[in-house]
Amino acid sequence: MQTKPWLWMIGMSAIAMGGCAGRDLRPAPSAQQLDEDTALATDHEVRVVAEADAWTGPTKVDKAITPFKVTIENRSDRPVRVQLSKLKLTSPEAESYTALPPLKISGTAPVAEPPRGWIARGPDYQAIGFGMAPAYATVYNTELLRHPSVFPYDALYYGTYRDWPAQQLPTPEMIGRALPEGVLEPGGRVQGFVYFQKIPRDVKSVTFSAQFDNADEDTAQRVASVRIPFSFRKR
Numbered sequence: 001m002q003t004k005p006w007l008w009m010i011g012m013s014a015i016a017m018g019g020c021a022g023r024d025l026r027p028a029p030s031a032q033q034l035d036e037d038t039a040l041a042t043d044h045e046v047r048v049v050a051e052a053d054a055w056t057g058p059t060k061v062d063k064a065i066t067p068f069k070v071t072i073e074n075r076s077d078r079p080v081r082v083q084l085s086k087l088k089l090t091s092p093e094a095e096s097y098t099a100l101p102p103l104k105i106s107g108t109a110p111v112a113e114p115p116r117g118w119i120a121r122g123p124d125y126q127a128i129g130f131g132m133a134p135a136y137a138t139v140y141n142t143e144l145l146r147h148p149s150v151f152p153y154d155a156l157y158y159g160t161y162r163d164w165p166a167q168q169l170p171t172p173e174m175i176g177r178a179l180p181e182g183v184l185e186p187g188g189r190v191q192g193f194v195y196f197q198k199i200p201r202d203v204k205s206v207t208f209s210a211q212f213d214n215a216d217e218d219t220a221q222r223v224a225s226v227r228i229p230f231s232f233r234k235r
Contacts, residue, residue, distance in 0.1 A: 023201075023232045023233060023234050023235060024052075024053050024232070024233055024235055025052035025053055025066070025199075025206075025230050025231070025232055025233075026052070026053075026230060026231060026232075026233050027039035027228070027229070027230055027231075028205060028229035028230055028231045029231075030229055031228055031229050031230070032228075034049065037051050037052070037053065037054070038050070038051040039051075039228045039229075039230070040228070041226035041227060041228045042226065043224040043225055043226050044076055044223055044224040045074070045075040045076035045077075045224070046072070046073070046074055046075065046076055046080060046212050046223060046224035046226070047072070047073040047075060048070065048071070048072055048073075048210050048226045048228070049070070049071040049073075050068055050069070050070050050071075050208045050228050050230075051068065051069040051070075052066070052067075052068055052069075052230055054067065054068070054069035054193075055067040055069075055193070057173050057174075057177070061169060061170075061171070061174060061195070064165040064167050064169060064198060065100065065164075065165065065169065065195050065196060065197065065198050066089070066097065066195070066196040066197065066198055066199050067193050067194070067195050067196075068193065068194045068195075068196065068208065069191070069192075069193055070087070070179055070191065070192065070193070070194050070210075071189065071190070071191040072184060072189070072190050072191075072210075072212075073188070073189045074129070074184045074185065074186055074187065074188045074189070075186075075187070076186060076223060076224070077186050078186065078214050078215075078216065078223055079183050079184065079185045079186065079214070079215040079216060080183070080184050080212040080213065080214065080215055080223050080224065081151070081152070081181075081182075081183055081184075081212060081213050081214075081215045082130075082179070082180075082181055082182055082183070082184055082190065082212070083152070083154075083181055083213075084099045084101060084157070084179070084181055084194065085099070085154050085157035086210060086211040086212070086213075087099040087194055087208075087209070087210050088208075088209050088210075089196050089199065089206040089207065089208055089209075090206060090207050090209060091199075091203045091205065091206050091207075092204075092205060093203075095203070097196045097197045097199055097206065098160055098163065098196065098197055099194050099195065099196055100160065100161070100163060100164055100170075100195045100196065100197065101157065101158050101160060101161045102170050102174065102175050102178035102180075102195065103115075103136070103139060103161075103175065103178075104158070104161045105135050105153070105158045105161075106155070106158065110134075110135040110153040110158075111135050111137075111138045112135050112136050112137075112138050112139045113138075114138060114139050115170075115172065115175065117172075118139065118172060118175070121140070121141055121176060123140050123176055123177075123178070123180060123192070124176040124177045124192075125177060125178070125179060125180070125190065125191055125192035125193075126189070126190070126191045126192075127188075127189070127190045127191070128187075128188055128189045128190075129184065129185040129186070129187055129188025129189065130182055130183070130184050130185070130188050130189075130190040131182050131183045131185070132180050132181075132182040133151040133180065133181040133182045133183075134151055135151070135153065135181075136180050136181070136182075139175070140180070151181065151182070151183070152220075163197065165198070170195065174193070174195065177192060177193045178192055178193055178194070178195070179191070179192030179193060179194050180192065183215040184212075203232070204231060204232055205229065205230060205231040205232065206229075206230055207227050207228065207229045207230070208227070208228045208229075208230060209225070209226065209227045209228075210225070210226050211224070211225045212224045212225070
């Protein structure tokens, strides 16, 4: 019996949809979960909440990179540095996926380079008791205090800005919602998006890790280090 063309097309579409089924990144069973999407970890009174698949903007950036919504609360008695180079995703095979810098920063006196067409605006993240790293002052038009101390600038890390995918990323919306670098004072809280490299489909799980150093010390004296496991699940 000859198959009708339209029936064949429906069948092939169903196979294609099944073969391209998506997957979501969720807290692993071993994580301290707040809900099915969000998990937390605390070390030395620094509390971190992480949520994958939280991007809700009109641009589907999660097709090209891996966005995480991150909230940091400093309940300790010491100010801590929030540094993107110390936020990572790591697979069980020890593959590391970098948090991509939302801004290009260079120069002997480091300043962020505003993206083409960027109009100065206030960031869209939430913050209390947070001082932005001085290099960001050229981009954000905000009343938030810039932290007066010398903020460590990692030229090697900011060189990874070129690792962004070519799909005209990051967008202005992504930059506005990004978690900036800076100093979180005792009792402070900051929330924003961190954009990691895209995780290959053969990776089944990753661990989000964050390290925080004492902002009052010239050397990198560690205050807290947290780890939150996540795993992929089919939709």
